[in-house]
Amino acid sequence: AAGVIQSPRHLIKEKRETATLKCYPIPRHDTVYWYQQGPGQDPQFLISFYEKMQSDKGSIPDRFSAQQFSDYHSELNMSSLELGDSALYFCASTWTGRGTEAFFGQGTRLTVV
Amino acid sequence: DQQVKQNSPSLSVQEGRISILNCDYTNSMFDYFLWYKKYPAEGPTFLISISSIKDKNEDGRFTVFLNKSAKHLSLHIVPSQPGDSAVYFCAASVGGATNKLIFGTGTLLAVQP
Numbered sequence: 001a002a003g004v005i006q007s008p009r010h011l012i013k014e015k016r017e018t019a020t021l022k023c024y025p026i027p028r029h030d031t032v033y034w035y036q037q038g039p040g041q042d043p044q045f046l047i048s049f050y051e052k053m054q055s056d057k058g059s060i061p062d063r064f065s066a067q068q069f070s071d072y073h074s075e076l077n078m079s080s081l082e083l084g085d086s087a088l089y090f091c092a093s094t095w096t097g098r099g100t101e102a103f104f105g106q107g108t109r110l111t112v113v
Numbered sequence: 114d115q116q117v118k119q120n121s122p123s124l125s126v127q128e129g130r131i132s133i134l135n136c137d138y139t140n141s142m143f144d145y146f147l148w149y150k151k152y153p154a155e156g157p158t159f160l161i162s163i164s165s166i167k168d169k170n171e172d173g174r175f176t177v178f179l180n181k182s183a184k185h186l187s188l189h190i191v192p193s194q195p196g197d198s199a200v201y202f203c204a205a206s207v208g209g210a211t212n213k214l215i216f217g218t219g220t221l222l223a224v225q226p
Contacts, residue, residue: 006156033213035214035216042117042216042217042218042219043214045215056212090156090157094210100210101147101159101210102214104158104159106155106156107155
């Protein structure tokens, strides 16, 4: 079965650069979530989209923005990167109409140097 | 403020025995609870969930128990297998499975052959 696809798997950026992370949800899933997991930390909710509209917002820095496109894929844009942004970024998707649990992608490991 | 807590960072169990992972929460608005399993370099994998209207849910070797009065849930794995060795995250949400998840800090389970 198709899973949540994230790209790239690994990304190395320098401070003050920008990064774009992509997420392709499971087919038919209408909701996408982004989570950030720092070293030794639990995943923290950043932002979610339902039917291409932002549905909830967590502890996402103003330097970050995200959107969900017409094909339901989502992109997380991160600007003015800081060392503290180094983390695993997970995307998850659900089918809100069916009330399914969230399925996660394999994550993007972002390293800011 | 950690709303979902897993007080045991690690647990070691012999193969064939029962593994019991515990989770406590503080937010009485949580009405849906989930357990995810995570291997290194992979995203969390959904294991089992329970709604607050239930006190037990069973799926094969996995059983989740919910004690609402104590704001406590536990995951029982019987019998434990070496392949169960992973980090287990407890997560909770308000408004059902498709809303944002608040994660615990995780418990590393090691099942010894």
